[in-house]
Amino acid sequence: MIFKVYYQQSITEVPVRENTKSLFVEGESVRDVRTKIADRGYNVEFVQEVTGAFLEYERQNEDFKVLEIG
Known part of the structure; x- marks a missing residue:
């Protein structure tokens, strides 16, 4: 699944x-995504x-990139 993360640059x-x-x-759950970017x-x-439609809309943006963090 793909998740959109809203964040500030510094904690x-x-x-x-x-x-x-x-x-x-890209991650399995919200918890998984938070762990990956911690x-x-x-x-x-x-x-x-x-x-769905939200993902298709976001893909139209030229800056759309999905981070695949292991």
Whole structure:
């Protein structure tokens, strides 16, 4: 499954909507995705599964890349 992760660049930053970034990660569950990116030091705000029409919409973006973290 593919998940969209909304995060702040640094775990010490206070979440500010204008500074929120996102990335796509392949994983089995929300917990699995959070475990995979835990070592990156991100302040994760939200992890959302992306499926169906939402996934197709996101794939149309030229910056769409899915991280496959082992």
